Amino acid sequence: MGHHRKALRTTAVGAVSASLVAGGVLGLAPTAQATGHSVRFVDIRGDGGTVLKANVVTPAGADATHRHPLIVLPTAWGFPQAQYLAQAQKLADSGYVVVGYNVRGFWQSGGEIEVAGPRDVADASEVVDWALAHTPADPRRIGMAGVSYGAGISLLAAAHDPRIRAVASLSGWADLIGSIYSGRTQHTQAAALLHTVGTVAGRESAETRRMFSDFLSGNLAREQEMIAWGRKRSAGTYVDRINKNGTAVLLAGAWGDTVFPPNQSADFYEKLTGPKRLELRPGDHATPELTGLFGLPNDVWTDTGRWFDRYLKGEDNGIDREQPVRLKSRSTGGYEGYPDWKSVAATTRKVALAGTTTLHTNVDSGADGGIVFLSSILDQVAQLPPVASIPLLPRRWAAVWQSEKYVTAQHIRGTAGLHTTVTPTEESGTLVAYLYDVGPLGLGKLVSNAPYTFHGRTPGKPFGLDLELYSTAYDVPAGHRLALVVDTVDPLYLEHNPSGARLTFSSPANDPSYVSIPLREQ
Structure with a gap:
């Protein structure tokens, strides 16, 4: 029975992995350019000269005489550079320069997968540098956003690059160890899924392969090394830097996220001192925002746009006056607002x-x-x-x-x-x-x-x-x-x-x- 159950689990993980990769390749193609924005595909030199495949979406009629706020979108784990094109075009139509790029180690980008390591963080700053040099982007109004892996990289980049004024972290993590090793227990299905997708869609570094191997085998001899590796890749480690920079942070996630459970996001939210907002909805990892990637109406992406409009454009759209903790019940589907996380449970x-x-x-x-x-x-x-x-x-x-x-x-x-x-x-x-x-x-x-x-x-x-x-x-x-x-x-x-x-x-x-x-x- 045990072997049969293991086979079923492996099949399920493989099926989900395949569907994620297939969805990234087939489902997230560019939409029609109905409003005149321009889309171009470029190569950007990342840290150490590594080539990052990217796309740039520019507002209609943009030129060097008028600077636009910039949004940088690193891709999710295993997804190609076209992942955000539907949302990027919507953002461009509302006045943003948007650069989406395929993170190192995946698909046609160079380098190896380092799981949001120092080179991934340096890549984000290199993409910002490139955008400021090659697009009509405003250096005073820079934001980053992403789903899952892209969310984690965005938060880490904001901690290390004070030019990033606003972040939308969608189904991301702030504590990597607190996510996949909570209760000192290996979350093996989640880790196996990530490892499988990384193998199918990318090139894992030797360090990444060793960490996955030790994690999935329960190698306690390397536990402290693994914890240190995870802390280096967690925005919670650098929360003081984010607070010092005054970055406006939107955190959105799912109650049933089996990769990055919501507890660690709520803990991180409580430690932030700048403009902040926490949104939690029913669903699993990255599912609440999924329909938005196809250009369909989506609450997560709507609030992401409102967040950037407030903190990059300076629009008085009222999002900063709303209750900052916004929850959607699994039972009723209605939204509830709270002044802070501690007030959720009366x-x-x-x-x-x-x-x-x-x-x-x-x-x-x-x-x-x-x-x-x-x-x-x-x-x-x-x-x-x-x-x-x-x-x-x-x-x-x-x-x-x-x-x-x-x-x-x-x-x-x-x-x-x-x-x-x-x-x-x-x-x-x-x-x-x-x-x-x-x-x-x-x-x-x-x-x-x-x-x-x-x-x-x-x-x-x-x-x-x-x-x-x-x-x-x-x-x-x-x-x-x-x-x-x-x-x-x-x-x-x-x-x-x-x-x-x-x-x-x-x-x-x-x-x-x-x-x-x-x-x-x-």
Whole structure:
């Protein structure tokens, strides 16, 4: 069964990888030039002379006598340079010079994939230099934006290049390690997907190949090296520089992002001191903004344009007077505004996790976080998250606690947290916590989840565990209850449970176990 499940997971990852690459090649072609803007394809010399394939979209009638604000768009992981042409043409029609470029190591650009390393950051500044020298771009009004990989590079570039005055980070990351190694657990499906796409559509550097290999194999001997490598590639490491530069930062992401979960973006948002905005919507990695890449109406790209209009053009369009935290519920689809992230959850209610439960490891109980991309897309388009029959979960491999039935709807907003005491039989182990919305028939819809791995613990000695689940916005209907489920195997993550290991969860009188539920005011 285990080998069969692994084969299915590999097939799913491969299929998603192929669809992403195919979508980049076939679906994102230039649109018709109906309004007179010009599009040209150029070669730009990046760091060390590496050739970066790029396209330049210039407003109609632009000439050297009138300078226009500049927007630079680095491509997403595995996508060709045509990725942003639909949006670039819209931006050009509203007065921007737009330069989209294929990041190094992918498709026809030179160099190797270095995962937003120093050369990628230097490339961004070289593209800005080129644009200022070869287009009617205004050196005082420069912005950057991108999806996924392009988002991460944009934030890092803003930290290192003070000329960049505004950034729109769409489905990006601010903490690379906090994204794919949260809870000290390898997010293997996400990493395997990135590695596969990098192999198909690009040329990974030797360092990148080694990092993926060590990560996917769970090589703890190189853990500190991997963490240092990730921190160098995280905008959160340089947040003081971004604040010093006064960069206006828009962060947009998805509740179900299986590559870059929303928690790290919310943490980064709270540390920013300049103009800022946080938007979170239903969906998975890069799916909320996907339709905009085809030129279709899209809220993410609409707000991106408004953000640049305010902070590059100086237009008084009101975006700076709106509530800066803008959330769209997975349940209702309506937008909600908050003054800051801390205000999202007005109250917190605890569900007690009473008693003592011993869990056998190494077997998937049936409680899972789903499949990278596919599961959260279903939640986005049809409100169909991963499900599990809570009464049928085998208690040998799944620990289950349930709340009472709720008389009124519970509006979960923000970050749920697990606090418990664990006694392991081995020095290492992995567990995954799931929060379910359980209906009258016992069918649980996944609200949130998160993994946790420990090493170096003394067998038989209890330790306290505090785990933040992935942030979300979900409404539990009246008559339903919440269930907290813990097991030890999930296809999304790499487990570190020795064969035959057991985990005991207890609730000492002086330190009771609970799951804290963040709730919006009724």
